[in-house]
Amino acid sequence: MPPAKPSKDTAEIATSPTDYSYAELTADSATDAVTLADECALAISYNGINHAVMMVSPSFVEDFIAGFSLSNALIDSIDEIYDIQLDRKGDALNAQVTLSNRAFWALKEQRRQLAGTSGCGLCGIEALDQALPALKPLPTSPLPPAEHLFELRQRISEQQQLARSSGALHAALLVDTQGAISLCREDIGRHNALDKLIGALHNNAADKQHGFAVITSRCSLELIQKAIRAGIHTLVSLSAPTALSVQWAQRHNLNLIHLPHHSPPRVFSPAPTRVPSR
Known part of the structure; x- marks a missing residue:
């Protein structure tokens, strides 16, 4: 069977950039709009067996799957991937990957050894309902005073x-x-x-509830979920x-605020009620 070829890709799977x-x-609470990066939960199955779920940018997904499979030693050669079928539903993207018999046998053996020797299970989450769980909404909470974000970057440093x-x-x-x-x-x-x-x-x-948490890293869904579970009201x-x-x-x-380098703090949640100024 020939190696997998890029399909309609990911241009059709990915959603178009959206202004938020x-x-x-x-x-004066001026309003505006900005384009934000997209992400989704990607579930990867090899020959019908769920392997992992992770959050990814939904572009060039086939390249990611190939690189993920190679860099995690799930395959020895890209030729061992026979086919990749992608299907997106809402915030979830399913990838059904067909491997050669040799690669699939080695993958099953690797899974058996990992579970048997370490007891830690596989990296990643094996079910989409764990990656996109039902969470209890927080009680509404007021936004922090703007002055509390004054020179915050310098103070964090x-x-x-x-x-x-x-x-x-x-x-x-x-x-x-x-x-x-x-x-x-702090942590790596x-x-x-x-x-x-x-x-x-x-x-x-x-x-x-009345203070707020700050993260210096990029703000992806996993961190939002952690904050909600922990009862943090403002991030x-x-x-x-x-x-x-x-x-x-x-x-x-969850009150969500982005603190740009050279602009006033931007409140994305709760959703602005006024029409963007531009």
Whole structure:
């Protein structure tokens, strides 16, 4: 059977960029719109067996699957991928990958050894309902005062002690009701940094409703889900959120604010009620 050829791809699978409205966290609350990156949950099955689910940008998905399969030693050669069928439904993208018999046998053996020797299971989540779970919406909560975000980037840099000495570290922080940074946790992994902060919030009985959390990393869906589960009412990101992150934040009453380098804070959730100014 010949190797898989690029299909209609991903141009048809991916959604077109969409403009999302935001309101500036300023006295006049000016509104505008910006295009946000798209993401979706990708479920990969090999020869009919679920392997993993991960969040991806829904473009050049076949290239990703090929690279993922090679870099994770699931195949030895790209020729062992016979076919890739993609099907998108809402926020989920299913990939049915057909492997050669040799590659599929090796994959099954790898799965058996991983489960038997480490007990950790496979990397990733094997069910879409775990990647896109039903979450309980948060109670609505007021936005933080704009002055609490004043020079926040500089103040965060001063708090990141590990990053100052070594670099390459994400941070998750808590800004308290007085506008002061009261907790800072750092990690090479952006998910890890937020998990550390969530643990510290509970260990220190911090006020998650009236203070707000800040992440220095990009704001993707997994971090939105973590914040909602942890009962954090406001999340501020130094990087722009993805489109799916905004949708989930609005759906679950999580206040979501992007803090650009040289512009006023942008409130994406709750959804702006005024028509964009441009």
